[in-house]
Amino acid sequence: MVMNPDPTNSASQGRARPVAADLVARARNGDKQAWDALVERYAPLIWSICRRHGLGDADAEDVGQNVWLKLVSQLGTIRVPAALPGWLATTTRRECGRLVRAAPRARETGHADGTQAIADDHAPAAEEELLAAERHAALREALTHLPPCCRQLIALLAQDPAPSYAQVSARLGIPAGSIGPSRARCLDKLRRHPAIAALINPEAGTAA
Numbered sequence: 001m002v003m004n005p006d007p008t009n010s011a012s013q014g015r016a017r018p019v020a021a022d023l024v025a026r027a028r029n030g031d032k033q034a035w036d037a038l039v040e041r042y043a044p045l046i047w048s049i050c051r052r053h054g055l056g057d058a059d060a061e062d063v064g065q066n067v068w069l070k071l072v073s074q075l076g077t078i079r080v081p082a083a084l085p086g087w088l089a090t091t092t093r094r095e096c097g098r099l100v101r102a103a104p105r106a107r108e109t110g111h112a113d114g115t116q117a118i119a120d121d122h123a124p125a126a127e128e129e130l131l132a133a134e135r136h137a138a139l140r141e142a143l144t145h146l147p148p149c150c151r152q153l154i155a156l157l158a159q160d161p162a163p164s165y166a167q168v169s170a171r172l173g174i175p176a177g178s179i180g181p182s183r184a185r186c187l188d189k190l191r192r193h194p195a196i197a198a199l200i201n202p203e204a205g206t207a208a
Contacts, residue, residue, distance in 0.1 A: 020137075021081035028075050038084075039068065045085065046092045053096035063095045080194045142193035150186035157183060 023041070026034030046067055050060035070091055078084065143151055149172075156168050169176040190196055 020084050024075070024078055024081040024084060028078075042085065042088050045088060049089060049092045050096055053093075053100060055096060055099065059099055063092060063099060066095050067091050080197070138195035141195045142190050145193055146186060146189060149182075150189060153179070153182055154186055154190070 020038075020041075023034045023038050027038055043064065046064050047060060050063050055063065067088060071088070078087075143154070146154070152172060153168070156163055156171060163171070165176040165179045168174075168179055174182070191200070
C-alpha cells in the first residue's frame with residue numbers, strides 16, 4: 001500500500017491501463033495484481049490531495065494507509081466502480097482534514113514530527129489530469145450504451161464549430177424541430193447511466 005510520491009507517473013499512463021470496473025471486480029475477488037494496480041493508479045490522486053493540504057511525506061503516507069484500509073473494508077460494497085476516484089478523493093480530503101484538525105499548531109508552522117511539509121506545484125495538475133481521464137473513460141462507456149440515433153446526434157452537436165440544426169436535420173434525416181427535444185432526451189439517458197451518475201455524485205455509487 002505504499003504511495004507513489006510521483007503524482008505525474010500513473011496519471012499520464014491512465015488511458016493505457018484496465019478500466020476501473022475491471023480492476024475493482026478482480027480485486028473484489030481477491031486478485032492481488034488488480035489491487036496493486038488500483039493502488040498504483042490512484043496513489044498519485046491521494047498524494048496530490050495530501051500535498052494540497054500541506055502535509056509532509058510522513059503524514060501523507062499515514063493518510064494514504066488510512067484511505068486504502070477504508071477501501072479494503074468497503075471494496076465489496078462498491079456498486080458503481082466509476083465512482084471510485086471520487087470516493088477516494090472525498091475520503092482523502094476527510095482524512096487530511098482530520099489530521100490537520102488533530103494538530104493545528106504543527107500545521108500552522110508547516111512542521112510535523114520535525115519534517116517540513118513541502119507543497120508540490122504539480123499536485124493539482126496531476127489530480128485534475130487523472131480525474132479528467134476517468135471522466136473521459138466514463139463518458140466513452142456511457143456513450144456505448146446509448147441508442148445509435150443518440151450517439152450520432154450527440155457526436156454531431158459536439159463538433160467544434162457545432163453544425164446548425166438545418167445541417168443536422170439534413171445529415172440525420174430528422175425534422176429540425178425535433179432536434180432540441182431529442183438532444184434533451186439523449187443527454188438525460190447519458191446522465192442516468194451509472195458511470196456518469198457516479199461522477200455527478202461519487203458517494204451514490206458506494207456504500208455509506
